[in-house]
Amino acid sequence: MLAIGxxxxxxxxxxxxxxxxxxxxxxxxxxxxxxxxxxxVGLAVENGTRLHISLGRGxxxxxxxxxALAGLAMLRRLAERTSMSDRPPIVTSGDASLSILSQxxxxxxxxxxxxxxxxxxxxxxxxxxxxxxxxxxxxxxTRDEMVSANVVIGDFGSESxxxxxxxxxxxxxxxxxxxxxxxxxILYASAQDPLIGEELFASGAYMGAGISHEASLQVQxxxxxxxxxxxxxxAILKLLxxxx
Amino acid sequence: MRVFTAAIAMVSGLIVLLGYFYPLxxxxxxxxxxxxxxxxxxxxxxxxxxxxxxFVQMDKIRRREKNSIYGALLVLSxxxxxxxxxxxxxxxxxxxxxxxxVIVPVESSLMxxxxxxxxxxxxxxxxxxADVMTVxxxxxxxxxxxxxxxxxxxxxxxxxxxxxxLQILGMFSRGGARGLLIGIALGTLLTxxxxxxxxxxxxxxx
Numbered sequence: 001m002l003a004i005g006x007x008x009x010x011x012x013x014x015x016x017x018x019x020x021x022x023x024x025x026x027x028x029x030x031x032x033x034x035x036x037x038x039x040x041v042g043l044a045v046e047n048g049t050r051l052h053i054s055l056g057r058g059x060x061x062x063x064x065x066x067x068a069l070a071g072l073a074m075l076r077r078l079a080e081r082t083s084m085s086d087r088p089p090i091v092t093s094g095d096a097s098l099s100i101l102s103q104x105x106x107x108x109x110x111x112x113x114x115x116x117x118x119x120x121x122x123x124x125x126x127x128x129x130x131x132x133x134x135x136x137x138x139x140x141x142t143r144d145e146m147v148s149a150n151v152v153i154g155d156f157g158s159e160s161x162x163x164x165x166x167x168x169x170x171x172x173x174x175x176x177x178x179x180x181x182x183x184x185x186i187l188y189a190s191a192q193d194p195l196i197g198e199e200l201f202a203s204g205a206y207m208g209a210g211i212s213h214e215a216s217l218q219v220q221x222x223x224x225x226x227x228x229x230x231x232x233x234x235a236i237l238k239l240l241x242x243x244x
Numbered sequence: 245m246r247v248f249t250a251a252i253a254m255v256s257g258l259i260v261l262l263g264y265f266y267p268l269x270x271x272x273x274x275x276x277x278x279x280x281x282x283x284x285x286x287x288x289x290x291x292x293x294x295x296x297x298x299f300v301q302m303d304k305i306r307r308r309e310k311n312s313i314y315g316a317l318l319v320l321s322x323x324x325x326x327x328x329x330x331x332x333x334x335x336x337x338x339x340x341x342x343x344x345x346v347i348v349p350v351e352s353s354l355m356x357x358x359x360x361x362x363x364x365x366x367x368x369x370x371x372x373x374a375d376v377m378t379v380x381x382x383x384x385x386x387x388x389x390x391x392x393x394x395x396x397x398x399x400x401x402x403x404x405x406x407x408x409x410l411q412i413l414g415m416f417s418r419g420g421a422r423g424l425l426i427g428i429a430l431g432t433l434l435t436x437x438x439x440x441x442x443x444x445x446x447x448x449x450x
Contacts, residue, residue, distance in 0.1 A: 061283075096292065125296060164365070165361045216435075226331075
C-alpha cells in the first residue's frame with residue numbers, strides 16, 4: 001500500500017510541478033561537468049571532431065535500466081545539437097536492447113533537427129555483452145574515430161576505469177556518471193568531470209531535455225526531504241522506545 | 245503510430261506494476277505473460293545487436309579503416325564459435341575450450357590491467373584535483389587498505405583497535421553510500437514514472 005501510495009504521490013507531484021513549471025523557468029545549481037560538456041559539444045561541431053556517448057550495460061528489464069534511460073534522454077539532446085556536424089556522434093552500449101534504443105533515439109534526434117538523412121545505422125553500436133568485452137569494444141572508438149569528447153553515462157562497473165584511461169590517453173574530454181557505487185568511486189578518482197549520485201539523473205534537465213526533467217529534479221528534492229524526515233522521525237521514535 | 249507505441253508501453257507498464265502491487269490471479273498471469281514476451285523480444289534484440297556488431301566491423305574492413313584487422317578477427321571468431329556451437333552444442337569440449345582458453349584468460353588480463361590502472365589513477369588524482377575532499381578520499385582508501393591487509397602477525401593495529409577503526413570508518417562510509425543510493429533510488433523512481441506515464445518516450449522514434 002505504501003509503495004503504490006508513493007508511486008501515485010510522486011506521479012501527481014511530477015504532473016503538478018510540470019504544469020507549474022510552464023509558467024516559471026527553473027533555476028538549476030551550477031554543475032561544472034555539464035557547463036564544460038556544453039562548451040565541448042560546441043567545439044566538437046566547430047572543429048569537425050566526433051562525440052562519443054557510451055550508455056553502459058543497463059539492462060532495461062532491471063532497475064539498472066533507469067540510468068540507461070537517463071543516458072538516452074541526454075543522447076537525444078546531444079544528437080539534436082550535433083546533427084549539423086561533419087562527423088556524427090557514435091553511441092556504444094553493452095546491452096542489445098539498449099543499442100537498438102540508442103539507434104532509435106539518434107534517428108529521432110536527427111529528425112527533430114531536420115537532418116534525418118545524416119543518420120547512419122552504424123553510429124549506434126553494440127560494443128560487447130560482458131563488462132570487459134564492452135570495455136574492449138568501446139576503447140577503439142575513443143582511439144580511432146576522431147573523438148574529441150566522451151560522455152560515459154549509465155550503468156557501469158569497475159570496467160569504467162579502462163574507458164576513463166583510454167579517454168585520458170587520447171587527451172579527450174570526458175564526462176562520466178554511473179548508478180553503480182564502485183564505478184562512482186572509480187570515476188571520482190580517475191575522471192576529469194565525474195557526476196556523483198543522483199547528478200546522473202539531472203543530465204536531462206541540464207541538457208535542456210524539457211520541463212518534465214526540471215520538474216523531476218524538484219520532485220526528487222521534495223522526496224529527499226520526506227526521506228530525511230522519515231529517517232529522523234524513525235530514529236527519534238526508536239530512541240523513545242516506540243516500535244512500529 | 246507513435247501514439248500507438250506509447251499506449252502499448254504505458255498499458256504494459258501499468259499492468260506489470262499493478263501485478264506486483266496486487267497479486268490477483270488475473271493480473272499475475274497477465275504480468276507473467278508480458279514478462280515472457282519481453283524476454284523473447286530481448287533475446288531477439290541480442291541477435292539484432294550481434295548483427296549490428298558484425299555490420300559495423302564489416303564496414304570498417306571494407307573501408308580499410310585503422311585497426312580493421314581486429315574487426316576481421318572478431319567476425320571470424322564469432323562465425324567460428326557460432327558454427328561450433330550449432331554443430332556440437334554448448335556442452336561440447338571445444339566450446340568449453342573457447343571459454344576456458346580464450347575468454348576467461350583475456351578477461352583476467354583485462355582485470356589485471358584494471359588493477360594497475362586504478363593505482364595509477366589514484367596517484368594522478370592529487371595532480372588533477374588537489375582539494376580537501378581528494379585528500380580525505382585517498383587517505384580513507386589508504387587506511388582501509390592497510391587495516392584490511394592480511395599480515396603474518398595478524399591485524400596491523402591489533403585485534404581491538406583494528407576492528408574499532410574499521411567500524412568507525414565503515415560507519416561514515418556506509419552512511420555516505422546509503423545517501424548516494426537513496427539519491428539514485430529517487431532518480432530511478434522519477435525516471436520510471438516519466439516513462440510509465442509516457443512523458444519520456446525513448447522508443448518508436450519519439
